[in-house]
Amino acid sequence: MKQLSLIDDIGTLHTFDKVPQRIISLVPSQTELLVGLGLESYIVGITKFCVHPKDLRSEKQIVGGTKKVDYDKIRTLAPDIIICNKEENTLEMVETLHTICTVWVTDIVTVEDNFKMISDFGNLFDCVAEAENWNRKLAFALSDFKNFIQNKTVKKVAYFIWKNPYMVAGSGNFINELLQLNHFENAFANQQRYPEIELQNLNVNDDLDFVFLSSEPYPFKEKDALEMTCFTNSAKCILVDGEMFSWYGSRLLKAFDYFKELHQKL
Incomplete structure (x- = not known):
């Protein structure tokens, strides 16, 4: 792959020479999304709150929760990237994790933010087609729900x-x-x-x-x-x-x- 530069939701510019192969996800909903994008085999670490899919916790290394993690355990897993969220994880945690590897931080407040996150993950992990498919399904479901709710x-x-x-x-x-x-x-x-x-x-x-x-x-x-x-x-x-x-x-x-x-x- 060509060198890829992407900016996360808190404005940090990240440059990648290759697709990240070892992912730690510290946000349960984003863990579920990564699996949905076909990236389960890339995930090496998750939180104790990552309950979907239900068998994931028995197959992946649990590194802590969303507010407190075991940094030594994370280092041992040798991740290429750690996925965090501005609300779910603490600034202190993100700053410490930056000393281990790249930390990608999302900030999801609106439905449009959600679409962007999925697109970003598609580019970040070279699964653009899967990301576009999810966004198409979500866009259709959103339109359908708006019709349902309008009156x-x-x-x-x-x-x-x-x-x-x-x-x-x-x-x-x-x-x-x-x-x-x-x-x-x-x-x-x-x-x-x-x-x-x-x-x-x-x-x-x-x-x-x-x-x-x-x-x-x-x-x-x-x-x-x-x-x-x-x-x-x-x-x-x-x-x-x-x-x-x-x-x-x-x-x-x-x-x-x-x-x-x-x-x-x-």
């Missing part, structure tokens, strides 16, 4: 991601993007990222239609939904699949079907 009434929601302290999705993240796509008005879109809130403050949202309790990163259960009803006035508490609202990459294709089912249940 749906906008509903106001609060999307919880954590307990003790309670945290919700604000704006400037992929969850908020998918809420908007679903005609869900985010009650906390006036705050950035993932603000902490007091449950008593939910009562000020008299027009709140739904409270979504995500399955990840905090695994909310039915008992949490019951507890929450004391603070929600007339809003209905719903347990939702966090992977569908927060995982980018190839997972988005399944998410559109999940969203259709969710709307039919509401």
Whole structure:
């Protein structure tokens, strides 16, 4: 291959003399995408949270989580490239990993960012045809979903991601993007990222239609939904699949079907 120069999502220019052959992925959704692009045999290390495909953790070396990794274990694996994400991984981690090998950092906030990431991976790993195929499928599914949702009434929601302290999705993240796509008005879109809130403050949202309790990163259960009803006035508490609202990459294709089912249940 000719020398390839690409800029990642945080503006770092990377130059490659050959296609990276040994990949460590520190983002579960991006691990799933790499497998979907036919790159499973190139993956040498993953996180303990890389649960899709389900047998991957028994076949690949686990190097830690998304916030803390075993640097010695990573060095031993001799990777050519480490795939990170601005939100999922820490700046300190990325800076340390740079001393080992090339670190490619994504920053996914919009659906368009997702398309770009897939295209970037296609160029980066010489699987352009596979990447284009995924983007075609996702573009078709997105268009289909927009037709499905276009006449749906906008509903106001609060999307919880954590307990003790309670945290919700604000704006400037992929969850908020998918809420908007679903005609869900985010009650906390006036705050950035993932603000902490007091449950008593939910009562000020008299027009709140739904409270979504995500399955990840905090695994909310039915008992949490019951507890929450004391603070929600007339809003209905719903347990939702966090992977569908927060995982980018190839997972988005399944998410559109999940969203259709969710709307039919509401």
